[in-house]
Amino acid sequence: xxxxxxxxxxxxxxxxxxxxxxxxxxxxxxxxxxxxSRAWGEIDVRSDTPRxxxxxxxxxxxxxxxxxxxxxxxxxxxxxxWWNRILTDGDDLDTPTVGAHGQLEMAWLPLACQHxxxxxxxxxxxxxxxxxxDEGVVMVDADRCIGxxxxxxxxxxxxxxxxxxxxxKAPGVTEGMVHARPVGSVEKCSLCVHRLAEGQExxxxxxxxxxxxIFGDLNxxxxxxxxxLRDRGGDQLLKEKGTEPKVRYLPPRRRRSx
Amino acid sequence: MTTLAPPGSPTPATGQRRRAGLLWYVALAVGLxxxxxxxxxxxxxxxxxxxxxxxxxxxxxxxxxxFLVGVSAGGLIVVAGxxxxxxxxxxxxxxxxxxxxxxxxxxxxxxxxxxxxxxWLAWHMMVGPQWxxxxxxxxxxxxxxxxxxxxxxxxxxxxxxMARWLRIMAVVTLPVAVLVHSVTAWIFGFLVxxxxxxxxxxxxxxxxxxxxxxxxxxxxxxxVVRRVxxxxxxxxxxxDLAKLLAWFVAVDFFLLLAELVTAYTSQTAYHxxxxxxxxxxxxxxxxWGQLVLGVVLPFLVYVNPRLRTRMGLLVGAATLSVLGVFAxxxxxxxxxxxxxxxxxxxxxxxxRADQTFELGALYVPTWVEYGVVVGILAFSATLIxxxxxxxxxxxSDGS
Numbered sequence: 264x265x266x267x268x269x270x271x272x273x274x275x276x277x278x279x280x281x282x283x284x285x286x287x288x289x290x291x292x293x294x295x296x297x298x299x300s301r302a303w304g305e306i307d308v309r310s311d312t313p314r315x316x317x318x319x320x321x322x323x324x325x326x327x328x329x330x331x332x333x334x335x336x337x338x339x340x341x342x343x344x345w346w347n348r349i350l351t352d353g354d355d356l357d358t359p360t361v362g363a364h365g366q367l368e369m370a371w372l373p374l375a376c377q378h379x380x381x382x383x384x385x386x387x388x389x390x391x392x393x394x395x396x397d398e399g400v401v402m403v404d405a406d407r408c409i410g411x412x413x414x415x416x417x418x419x420x421x422x423x424x425x426x427x428x429x430x431x432k433a434p435g436v437t438e439g440m441v442h443a444r445p446v447g448s449v450e451k452c453s454l455c456v457h458r459l460a461e462g463q464e465x466x467x468x469x470x471x472x473x474x475x476x477i478f479g480d481l482n483x484x485x486x487x488x489x490x491x492l493r494d495r496g497g498d499q500l501l502k503e504k505g506t507e508p509k510v511r512y513l514p515p516r517r518r519r520s521x
Numbered sequence: 522m523t524t525l526a527p528p529g530s531p532t533p534a535t536g537q538r539r540r541a542g543l544l545w546y547v548a549l550a551v552g553l554x555x556x557x558x559x560x561x562x563x564x565x566x567x568x569x570x571x572x573x574x575x576x577x578x579x580x581x582x583x584x585x586x587x588f589l590v591g592v593s594a595g596g597l598i599v600v601a602g603x604x605x606x607x608x609x610x611x612x613x614x615x616x617x618x619x620x621x622x623x624x625x626x627x628x629x630x631x632x633x634x635x636x637x638x639x640x641w642l643a644w645h646m647m648v649g650p651q652w653x654x655x656x657x658x659x660x661x662x663x664x665x666x667x668x669x670x671x672x673x674x675x676x677x678x679x680x681x682x683m684a685r686w687l688r689i690m691a692v693v694t695l696p697v698a699v700l701v702h703s704v705t706a707w708i709f710g711f712l713v714x715x716x717x718x719x720x721x722x723x724x725x726x727x728x729x730x731x732x733x734x735x736x737x738x739x740x741x742x743x744x745v746v747r748r749v750x751x752x753x754x755x756x757x758x759x760x761d762l763a764k765l766l767a768w769f770v771a772v773d774f775f776l777l778l779a780e781l782v783t784a785y786t787s788q789t790a791y792h793x794x795x796x797x798x799x800x801x802x803x804x805x806x807x808x809w810g811q812l813v814l815g816v817v818l819p820f821l822v823y824v825n826p827r828l829r830t831r832m833g834l835l836v837g838a839a840t841l842s843v844l845g846v847f848a849x850x851x852x853x854x855x856x857x858x859x860x861x862x863x864x865x866x867x868x869x870x871x872x873r874a875d876q877t878f879e880l881g882a883l884y885v886p887t888w889v890e891y892g893v894v895v896g897i898l899a900f901s902a903t904l905i906x907x908x909x910x911x912x913x914x915x916x917s918d919g920s
Binding site for chain 1: 566567568569570571573574575576578579633636637638639640642643645646649650651653654655656657660708709711712713714715858861862863865866867869870871872873874875876877878
């Protein structure tokens with residue numbers, strides 16, 4: 264089946280198409296790929312008034328923490344804080360759960376701000392520093408935040424972090440793509456709002472080697488996130504709290520046995 | 522309190538009293554200095570110098586806030602309560618009770634300041650309040666309550682009696698006082714994220730605890746002022762307060778019992794986790810200690826006609842009641858904070874550069890937090906001392 268002669272001839276240097284413009288051929292090969300492959304990291308389909316949502320496929324997640332790490336550098340998150348982290352379903356970070364029939368199983372829960380439609384943090388903020396923007400992203404306006412931390416007490420997901428002292432960075436790290444937040448203010452995931460403005464997906468989505476995160480516009484019926492939500496559903500974390508998160512989770516169809 | 526004149530003569534020698542008074546002022550000044558220094562240090566370094574983390578985001582400052590709001594109930598009981606039931610039994614305590622109440626509310630408002638990460642922006646709450654937030658409601662009712670205490674004191678210190686106005690004020694005070702304690706409870710009680718606080722009984726429980734600590738503190742302050750000055754209220758006021766306290770302690774205990782029994786019999790995990798912390802976990806010493814020393818022991822003194830007439834025992838019981846209510850505030854705040862709703866490893870990022878993730882980390886206040894608390898208590902004691910000297914102790918007294 265495999266035409267070893269082509270490889271052999273290439274290695275021998277006797278190119279049958281000697282003298283032909285190689286560069287043009289390469290370009291045409293790339294053009295032949297579907298448009299989505301060229302625009303990797305761009306938001307696929309969006310409506311006029313987007314309402315951003317994220318779907319996390321826990322079956323695809325391999326617990327590598329890539330999304331958590333890139334989030335730190337993208338958003339200039341100080342040492343000791345994380346906007347996004349990967350929880351292990353088990354006794355310890357690296358200790359799997361014992362599953363059915365005594366088999367060892369491993370599963371992870373990537374956790375960041377759930378961008379609730381009915382956000383408890385927003386309701387309790389005394390200065391409206393926490394608000395939902397026009398595109399459904401729950402934001403913190405650091406200039407208005409007085410640092411009372413009521414939002415942290417109100418958040419059922421425990422995803423908010425506080426600047427207890429002056430933000431510290433690892434040696435050699437200069438800054439991320441956004442400004443660091445001032446001491447005494449609360450911060451959290453913004454769905455990379457600065458990237459959304461440029462039509463780019465959040466950095467945790469593009470950095471996921473397992474493509475476990477699907478990002479998109481919940482108002483656009485044809486967006487991939489809506490297709491998947493239709494086909495496979497999507498659970499909300501702590502649904503009984505009634506917070507209506509826009510981050511949904513696809514449960515594993517099968518557990519990963521070790 | 523150790524600088525007071527020794528017992529024996531009802532009017533100790535003037536020189537001795539002067540010396541005790543001077544020592545008291547020195548102690549207040551030292552307390553204020555400790556508080557200002559600690560707060561200044563915290564302002565320069567940030568809240569990183571506290572023991573708080575991203576798990577336990579509220580600590581000693583918020584406990585003190587809850588406690589001080591509660592203590593402010595004393596004035597309501599003595600002045601408005603007496604006025605509304607048409608009783609003049611406690612009339613001689615009116616001014617003192619209003620001073621204690623007003624001080625407590627003022628100190629509660631002050632105690633929020635050090636808890637803020639950026640206190641210099643606190644004016645945002647007044648200029649652009651977000652009215653859905655119970656914190657904004659609390660700011661409003663506390664301001665109203667402080668104003669009421671001021672008006673009450675003004676009415677009570679007029680040379681001519683203003684009985685009609687006192688009655689009108691009593692009618693206004695009662696709903697506002699109920700609101701002050703309820704709204705403070707709702708700051709916690711409205712949070713679906715904290716099942717331990719998210720219970721309808723929290724507001725009634727805050728009111729009952731407020732009645733206990735407020736009445737007990739009026740009793741203690743009245744006793745101290747009587748010891749160190751020529752002010753001499755009729756002896757029956759202390760037994761009257763003791764009888765009231767017996768009722769308040771019983772109701773406060775009953776409401777707590779009703780909540781704990783209901784939560785425990787539900788046997789749901791999110792109810793049981795904080796209860797286990799109280800019954801046998803890290804809060805157990807404070808919980809059982811509070812029940813025995815802060816509820817049962819004082820109650821026995823309040824209900825027993827022979828015991829409650831012995832002043833030393835009565836004041837000791839009232840002190841235990843006040844400390845017990847403080848411990849109860851700790852036992853309400855901490856179990857609600859310790860356990861995150863999603864408690865999977867590695868947990869919550871603690872927040873500082875030298876910290877990693879934590880799950881069920883223990884909160885231990887730092888010297889800075891204790892220092893600020895000492896300062897706020899010294900501030901309260903200063904206000905009470907000045908108010909009592911100005912408005913309670915008869916002017917004929919040489920001091």
